[in-house]
Amino acid sequence: MTTIPQGAGAVRDQSEAATETTADAADPKLPPPVVWADERLGVAKGFGLFKKVFPDHWSFLLGEIAMYSLIICLITGTFLTFWFVPSMGHVIYDGSFVPLKGVGMSEAYASTLNISFDIKGGLLIRQLHHWAALLFIVGIALHVARVFFTGAFRKPREINWVIGTVLSLLACIEGFAGYSLPDDLLSGTGIRAMNGFMSSAPVIGTYLTFFVFGGQFPGELIIPRLYIAHVLLLPAILVGLFAVHIFLVFWHKHTQYPGPGRTNNNVVGFPLLPVYTAKAGGFFFIVFGVTALIAAVVTINPVWAYGPYDPGQVTAGSQPDFYMWFSDGALRLLPGWMEFSIFGVTFSPQIFLGSLVLLPLVWIILGAYPFVEQWITGDKREHHLLDRPRNAPVRTAVGAAAISMYLVLAVATINDIIAIKLHLSINDITVALRVLFFILPVIVFMVVKRLCLSLQRADRELVLHGTESGRIMRTPEGRFYEVHEELNEFDRWHLVQHEAQRPLSLTAGPDTDEYGVERPVGPLESMRRKLSEFYFKDRIEPVTPSELAAAHHHGEAEALPGGQARAIKESVERADETAGLRSDDRT
Amino acid sequence: MSEDQIAVHDPHAKPATYVEPEAADRFENPGLPPHRPRRADVDDDAAKRAERQVTTLFGLSILGTLGFIVAYFLVDPELRASVLVIGYVNLYHVILGLTLAMSLLGIGLGAVHWAKTIMPDTEVVEERHLQASDEEARNEAAGVLSQGYRSAQLHRRPMLLLTAGGALGLFALPLALQVAGGLGPLPGDALEHTVWRKGMRLMIDPSGTPITPEMVSQGSVIHVLPEGFVGESSHGEDGPSALEIMEAKANSSVLLVRLNPEQIKSQKQRDWGVDGIVAYSKICTHVGCPVALYERQTHHLLCPCHQSTFDMTDDCKVIFGPAKRPLPQLPITVEDGYLVAVDDFAEPIGPSYWERG
Ligand code: FES
Numbered sequence: 001m002t003t004i005p006q007g008a009g010a011v012r013d014q015s016e017a018a019t020e021t022t023a024d025a026a027d028p029k030l031p032p033p034v035v036w037a038d039e040r041l042g043v044a045k046g047f048g049l050f051k052k053v054f055p056d057h058w059s060f061l062l063g064e065i066a067m068y069s070l071i072i073c074l075i076t077g078t079f080l081t082f083w084f085v086p087s088m089g090h091v092i093y094d095g096s097f098v099p100l101k102g103v104g105m106s107e108a109y110a111s112t113l114n115i116s117f118d119i120k121g122g123l124l125i126r127q128l129h130h131w132a133a134l135l136f137i138v139g140i141a142l143h144v145a146r147v148f149f150t151g152a153f154r155k156p157r158e159i160n161w162v163i164g165t166v167l168s169l170l171a172c173i174e175g176f177a178g179y180s181l182p183d184d185l186l187s188g189t190g191i192r193a194m195n196g197f198m199s200s201a202p203v204i205g206t207y208l209t210f211f212v213f214g215g216q217f218p219g220e221l222i223i224p225r226l227y228i229a230h231v232l233l234l235p236a237i238l239v240g241l242f243a244v245h246i247f248l249v250f251w252h253k254h255t256q257y258p259g260p261g262r263t264n265n266n267v268v269g270f271p272l273l274p275v276y277t278a279k280a281g282g283f284f285f286i287v288f289g290v291t292a293l294i295a296a297v298v299t300i301n302p303v304w305a306y307g308p309y310d311p312g313q314v315t316a317g318s319q320p321d322f323y324m325w326f327s328d329g330a331l332r333l334l335p336g337w338m339e340f341s342i343f344g345v346t347f348s349p350q351i352f353l354g355s356l357v358l359l360p361l362v363w364i365i366l367g368a369y370p371f372v373e374q375w376i377t378g379d380k381r382e383h384h385l386l387d388r389p390r391n392a393p394v395r396t397a398v399g400a401a402a403i404s405m406y407l408v409l410a411v412a413t414i415n416d417i418i419a420i421k422l423h424l425s426i427n428d429i430t431v432a433l434r435v436l437f438f439i440l441p442v443i444v445f446m447v448v449k450r451l452c453l454s455l456q457r458a459d460r461e462l463v464l465h466g467t468e469s470g471r472i473m474r475t476p477e478g479r480f481y482e483v484h485e486e487l488n489e490f491d492r493w494h495l496v497q498h499e500a501q502r503p504l505s506l507t508a509g510p511d512t513d514e515y516g517v518e519r520p521v522g523p524l525e526s527m528r529r530k531l532s533e534f535y536f537k538d539r540i541e542p543v544t545p546s547e548l549a550a551a552h553h554h555g556e557a558e559a560l561p562g563g564q565a566r567a568i569k570e571s572v573e574r575a576d577e578t579a580g581l582r583s584d585d586r587t
Numbered sequence: 588m589s590e591d592q593i594a595v596h597d598p599h600a601k602p603a604t605y606v607e608p609e610a611a612d613r614f615e616n617p618g619l620p621p622h623r624p625r626r627a628d629v630d631d632d633a634a635k636r637a638e639r640q641v642t643t644l645f646g647l648s649i650l651g652t653l654g655f656i657v658a659y660f661l662v663d664p665e666l667r668a669s670v671l672v673i674g675y676v677n678l679y680h681v682i683l684g685l686t687l688a689m690s691l692l693g694i695g696l697g698a699v700h701w702a703k704t705i706m707p708d709t710e711v712v713e714e715r716h717l718q719a720s721d722e723e724a725r726n727e728a729a730g731v732l733s734q735g736y737r738s739a740q741l742h743r744r745p746m747l748l749l750t751a752g753g754a755l756g757l758f759a760l761p762l763a764l765q766v767a768g769g770l771g772p773l774p775g776d777a778l779e780h781t782v783w784r785k786g787m788r789l790m791i792d793p794s795g796t797p798i799t800p801e802m803v804s805q806g807s808v809i810h811v812l813p814e815g816f817v818g819e820s821s822h823g824e825d826g827p828s829a830l831e832i833m834e835a836k837a838n839s840s841v842l843l844v845r846l847n848p849e850q851i852k853s854q855k856q857r858d859w860g861v862d863g864i865v866a867y868s869k870i871c872t873h874v875g876c877p878v879a880l881y882e883r884q885t886h887h888l889l890c891p892c893h894q895s896t897f898d899m900t901d902d903c904k905v906i907f908g909p910a911k912r913p914l915p916q917l918p919i920t921v922e923d924g925y926l927v928a929v930d931d932f933a934e935p936i937g938p939s940y941w942e943r944g
Contacts (some may be wrong), residue, residue: 215771292688312837344944345943
């Protein structure tokens with residue numbers, strides 16, 4: 001066993017101690033500006049914050065992507081307001097984009113053309129803004145998935161999860177509002193559809209549209225109203241909630257992945273100063289830089305190609321930005337026969353289900369999930385260690401099934417494009433997708449759950465039998481076997497640290513009393529029991545020390561006292577002698 | 588925070604009801620693995636190399652920034668060229684974007700590389716404590732609350748709380764009423780009418796020429812707007828405003844098609860047309876996109892938004908997709924040789940709504 005110096009700092013200290021022992025390092029002083037600020041604000045007291053520790057993992061960057069793209073959107077969006085005119089007033093275009101010269105259009109559209117063609121670098125800022133907005137929503141979606149699949153939403157972070165879901169909904173609405181502002185043919189068609197959704201609302205539909213649009217469609221008010229929502233109302237709420245979201249991350253201290261030395265009572269990682277400042281600060285510039293790179297070379301939303309909005313015209317293959325695809329797809333899949341009239345009023349569920357109901361519903365289910373899961377497990381403990389997705393098979397499978405439903409709806413949005421590209425009938429595709437919407441989640445659920453259980457079994461296998469070393473040995477009796485190498489205790493810990501959640505029937509006692517008579521349980525409680533069975537009936541328990549010992553010694557060697565890691569470690573060091581027995585037996 | 592409080596929240600501890608007989612039979616957390624120094628920690632040359640890489644990246648950023656400024660002034664904004672992979676582009680835009688990206692990426696990559704190679708990579712452990720306050724703090728908080736409650740005399744005069752609650756609950760209503768009430772007019776019967784009137788000529792959109800029956804050939808589709816809202820006639824002093832034109836386009840756009848009268852299935856459809864020439868609202872009864880795709884062979888109208896398909900020969904009934912209602916037909920006739928409307932649509936056009944019945 002070689003000794004390894006503890007820490008880079010130690011190594012450096014050894015080498016540097018002799019050469020540079022400056023007075024500075026020995027007796028640090030606050031720089032004068034900080035002293036000035038401290039005398040007025042007491043800032044020095046808060047410098048402990050810089051020592052705060054953050055765990056490191058690539059998946060934690062997904063939320064950072066969202067955060068940084070929000071900042072990019074705020075910066076570039078502010079620039080755009082200097083030139084954009086949020087008015088539906090009619091003008092004749094007279095800018096430098098020749099194909100549209102002399103065409104009548106709204107001031108909003110004309111000023112967007114102006115930004116794109118006559119303001120130096122304006123197109124770059126516009127494209128940065130649009131790409132950053134897409135990245136914002138992609139970042140949020142991936143971040144939500146990360147938090148969901150690792151169980152980071154569990155107590156005590158339920159509130160922050162709810163805030164996060166609200167943020168993600170607002171992000172989509174904010175995106176839609178911004179997308180609508182240029183008043184080009186494509187976005188105008190989107191607004192027209194929005195008008196249609198609103199009128200489908202039972203009872204209040206027409207009032208809703210007349211109040212939002214300030215009268216009949218299209219009116220002259222929708223662009224100014226969407227504008228103020230897009231640049232003031234929604235950003236204010238977004239930034240406010242986002243500040244709370246980040247504050248709570250500090251307050252709770254970041255979750256961490258399980259691993260050697262990581263427990264529920266600590267957080268292991270790097271301090272804010274200097275490592276995280278450099279890494280996170282640097283990552284902001286990387287995100288910004290990559291967005292600039294994309295904005296430089298990939299055109300997005302070329303509004304000049306669509307022409308100004310005209311309610312009598314439409315471009316074929318019109319799709320909204322991708323984050324609205326699922327709603328647009330739902331509108332394509334819901335069949336028209338759902339509409340009916342009764343007592344002189346009309347219900348159009350095929351419209352409001354796919355829009356007015358679907359959007360809030362998705363986010364309500366998302367926001368409620370932590371509370372539902374907690375109710376099912378009855379687990380009231382704090383959780384700061386993340387789950388590996390495979391160790392929560394049903395949660396992972398439920399998440400995957402939900403994503404598959406989302407994807408079916410999203411694909412439905414491009415059913416016309418698929419039909420053209422693959423020369424299929426659009427009707428067949430639509431019917432197939434309708435069926436798929438119900439069947440695919442079930443299949444995905446079953447497959448993913450099985451996959452998680454198999455992965456857990458593979459983990460067990462690895463712990464019990466080690467890795468194949470590639471060395472073939474021959475026993476004195478002439479039999480061959482491959483030497484298996486035991487995992488070291490650090491690698492093993494990853495695979496055995498979790499606990500397998502058990503169903504309530506095991507943990508809360510049986511449903512019958514000692515005479516075999518069923519205990520009376522209310523309908524809610526019995527549903528809870530059923531859900532608990534559904535979640536935790538099939539499970540793989542992690543390897544225990546005695547199981548490992550048993551596998552090790554083929555059941556005949558000395559038994560290890562339970563929980564005695566030391567003894568295990570010794571036996572690990574004797575792995576080679578025993579490997580033969582074990583592997584031989586398996587052949 | 589006392590030692591045993593944390594112990595209770597050990598990851599392997601179970602709530603009181605949780606019975607796990609073999610709870611003791613678990614592996615122990617082996618603790619942090621030994622730290623392995625990086626090349627730059629032990630090899631001075633490697634450290635110097637890392638430093639050079641970081642300074643180079645920061646240097647590139649400065650170059651990018653300067654490049655942007657120079658390009659901003661010196662490159663011709665109209666410069667266009669074909670660029671490999673990207674295609675034909677505005678080169679000015681691309682140069683600005685690339686230099687900006689260089690300026691930003693230089694800083695970002697430099698800082699991250701610095702953190703990864705030169706800054707310490709020894710993991711630091713910070714304690715974590717339960718979120719919940721301890722009993723003492725909770726009791727104190729309860730004391731503060733009850734002290735405030737009692738000193739405000741709420742325990743003796745409950746009407747104070749009730750009326751204060753009522754007033755606070757209601758005070759926002761006037762503001763809400765003002766904003767909601769002022770947002771828009773009441774719909775009234777606005778959705779039941781379009782601008783079509785008896786005797787109004789059908790005009791080609793966008794040229795604004797009136798249409799004779801001979802101009803409508805079999806298999807072609809003509810986009811139509813009402814007289815006065817398109818072409819020359821709409822520009823006059825007392826013509827409609829830009830807003831009125833937009834609204835007319837949104838509710839009075841019509842498609843004109845000539846069918847073989849034999850193919851037409853309903854008598855009403857034949858009666859409301861002229862020798863097989865029929866006019867239908869162009870506004871989809873789903874959520875209102877213009878139904879713009881006409882298939883000659885099948886006489887199907889397809890809405891590009893969500894693919895509702897309407898059968899022209901069967902009074903524009905829906906044969907597929909999310910729309911429910913047929914497109915409303917505009918009754919037309921011939922006056923002075925030109926096609927004119929007999930009346931407005933008999934039913935509301937466009938998306939369904941509650942009061943439509
Ligand atoms: S608007 Fe025509 S199908 Fe939806």
